[in-house]
Amino acid sequence: EQAMLQARHEPDRMLVCKSRITPAGVDPADLLTAINDGQLSMWLQPILDLRRRKIVGAEALARWRHPQKGDISPGVFIPVAEGSGMISHFTRWSVNACLQLVAEARSRGLDIPIALNLSATAFAERGLVEQLLGGLKLWGVAPRDLVLEVTETAIVADVRRGAQQLQQLNAAGVRVSIDDFGVGNASVSYLKEFPATEMKIDQSFVTGMLGDLRSLQIVKAMIGFAHQMGMRVVAEGVEDKATLEALGDLNCNLAQGWAIGKPKPAAEFMDELAAAPR
Ligand code: C2E
Ligand code: MG
Ligand code: MG
Ligand code: MG
Numbered sequence: 001e002q003a004m005l006q007a008r009h010e011p012d013r014m015l016v017c018k019s020r021i022t023p024a025g026v027d028p029a030d031l032l033t034a035i036n037d038g039q040l041s042m043w044l045q046p047i048l049d050l051r052r053r054k055i056v057g058a059e060a061l062a063r064w065r066h067p068q069k070g071d072i073s074p075g076v077f078i079p080v081a082e083g084s085g086m087i088s089h090f091t092r093w094s095v096n097a098c099l100q101l102v103a104e105a106r107s108r109g110l111d112i113p114i115a116l117n118l119s120a121t122a123f124a125e126r127g128l129v130e131q132l133l134g135g136l137k138l139w140g141v142a143p144r145d146l147v148l149e150v151t152e153t154a155i156v157a158d159v160r161r162g163a164q165q166l167q168q169l170n171a172a173g174v175r176v177s178i179d180d181f182g183v184g185n186a187s188v189s190y191l192k193e194f195p196a197t198e199m200k201i202d203q204s205f206v207t208g209m210l211g212d213l214r215s216l217q218i219v220k221a222m223i224g225f226a227h228q229m230g231m232r233v234v235a236e237g238v239e240d241k242a243t244l245e246a247l248g249d250l251n252c253n254l255a256q257g258w259a260i261g262k263p264k265p266a267a268e269f270m271d272e273l274a275a276a277p278r
Helices: 002-009 013-017 028-037 074-084 087-107 128-139 152-157 159-171 188-192 213-228 241-249 266-275
Strands: 040-049 054-066 070-072 114-117 146-151 175-181 198-201 232-235
Touching (some): 028 054, 040 087, 040 266, 054 074, 054 087, 054 266, 074 087, 087 114, 087 128, 128 146, 146 152, 146 159, 198 213
Parallel strands (some): 114 146, 175 198, 198 232
Antiparallel strands (some): 054 070
């Protein structure tokens, strides 16, 4: 099984040169063009502090506007990038795009950290830590203004190497958030090795939790578990006010979802946040 995981996360260099249409209809070569021609952008979605009732952060979410095919979801093109060896190019673009947004937010007096998603294969790439720390320096961004969202899958792909890299980043002051918690196939024992400060409960537990007792119990248990581990909790996929209120009552720290705000182009997001009373 270890070998299988390894193989799955080792980009196949041969495929980089070949242009082929994947089942999802996305050509990996198109993605390289997209990166170079500015077809990609980072959108931002607000993260709310449930106690202070204040926007205290944002998640950067990649968007691809294809000239012929229209908008392509990251849920579609990221797996393609991972499977074609194109992911290192994408990661480099995403790190730069995110840090640019943090610098921009700062220069506008918006004091919010921005969370960057790291692909499940990012930790297999050479020089990820150097890329991130170098990027912070280049953009003049304080490490505490960057949060890395990492999935369980990314961590278990190579536990030792992943832990090492996250520890280096954490020592430099970059915070780590475990994304989509509970839907990966990892054992919780890896939490012993990882310096995560935050846990994001996957939307599959949150969105319908008021109409499903099992989901509600899972959310409650996860909040308790995270707090026991000294971690803050973010609930993802909060689509209505009733769920938002219930999460506050359950002592969940942070919330993200349509009930608070949908992802928006970064400029629009920042204009609105700058205009909001603080
Ligand atoms: P994720 O990190 O779990 O991001 C949350 C996803 O849930 C986003 O989808 C967001 O638009 C969506 N969402 C937010 N609030 C709600 C809600 O209330 N209800 C529902 N139903 N959905 C909500 P998106 O933007 O399509 O991204 C999908 C996934 O693609 C992300 O999941 C993340 O794993 C990946 N991704 C996105 N941007 C990047 C990136 O820059 N780099 C990498 N490596 N992965 C990315
Ligand atoms: Mg995320
Ligand atoms: Mg998530
Ligand atoms: Mg999710």
